[in-house]
Amino acid sequence: MALKNLVAVIGTTGVGKSKLSVALAKALDGEIINADAMQTYAGVPILTNKHPEAEREGVPHHLLGHIPDVTAEYTVPQFEREASACVDEICGRGKVPIVVGGTHYYVQSLLLGSTVAGAAAVVPSREVSAADAAVLDGDTRALWERLQAVDPAIAQKFHPRDHRKLRRALEIYLTTGTRASDLYAAQAAASADSVRYRALVLWVWSEQGALDGRLDARVDAMDRGGLGPEVAGLHAEYVAAGEPPLDRGLWQAIGFKEFLPFLASGDAQTRAACVDDMKRATRRYARTQTKWIRKKLLVAAAAAPADLRPQTALLDATDLAAWDERVAARAVGLARRFLAGETLGPADLAPDAAAAALLAPARDADLSRRPDDWxxxxxxxxxxxxxxxxxxxxxxxxxxxxxxxxxxxxxxxxxxxxxxxxxxxxxx
Ligand SMILES: [Zn+2]
Structure with missing residues (x-):
């Protein structure tokens, strides 16, 4: 059976993905599936940059704000399951599914299978002893030492201070009895036959310098637009929840951690510093997102068999004055040809040599494919x-x-x- 068609819009925060996706949905008779982790949570539309209802122009949006519990972890397997169900429904209505979001490991796992750490449908099957539970909740060094003892290969993959990843890898072993390094090996073997869709990936890209200015301006606009009351409300929930670790659930949203000093002190001068911190964190996040696309997503896409490989195009959003021509019109044109069954060529996918260079996967970059380099x-x-x-x-x-x-x-x-x-x- 032929694979279903799917269009994905990826790119950094603040580059205009939401705006493009609505234009695409209108032109292609599509519906939107959200692939931004923070936007899956209910509420806090300003903090998480949800596209305002008025600007969605009646286009149906799925998996947006559907997680009511801010402390819940929305996992990759959960996203894969729900998003693929949405794709089926949307295709069943004769419409085009458009997946949009900056949580690129969601997009990657939907398109190319679970190639992400911890993404396998690992089913906990063992009780964790009290001693092991204490290690899991203990400090980073103890985590690393325990992991080194049970799964030395994976312990070498992560930095000894990377608390979150060390903890996750150890947790996989303690709750399933399967070593994370073995899961990686199984996933790598499975990835060849895990291409689920015939996909067109539209990467909305901007030169970082131009984007930085836009990101700063957006944080200022968020601040004027009611960010303060949102984070204050979230802070009340955070305190009520006993101040849980910040690397879980909605607490990870950029702006919350950065505003904590102000929320604690209420001091106006602190507030300005918090806004600056939020700007810095946003810029940093954009760089991390670009790295993921280049070093993970494009690498995984290139590893898929040629006839199943997602067709990935770069849309240059550096000059906003040229948005209609370089981003919107190009995206719609490429998507129409893709949906008509055409295989797009390199000249269609990259408008110039610089774009072609960005689209060329950094072949040796994905550590998860290079266990010899752990x-x-x-x-x-x-x-x-x-x-x-x-x-x-x-x-x-x-x-x-x-x-x-x-x-x-x-x-x-x-x-x-x-x-x-x-x-x-x-x-x-
Ligand atoms: Zn040195």
């Missing part, structure tokens, strides 16, 4: 508080050895050694 490298020269500085993988280690930080540390050490030698000579 390895810690510790630098004694760059130790912090007596703890060695750790890089994961040969590539990062190579970069570290040529970094300014490392060269300065080596120079400092040489200086200290020379000074010690000089002191020793003086003492003779």
């Amino acid at each position: 390895q810690h490298f510790a630098c004694a020269q760059c130790a912090v508080d007596g703890e060695p500085f750790v890089c994961v993988g040969a590539e990062l280690w190579k970069q570290h050895l040529t970094s300014r930080r490392h060269r300065l540390a080596v120079k400092r050490e040489r200086g200290r050694a020379q000074h010690a030698a000089w002191l020793a000579r003086q003492a003779e």
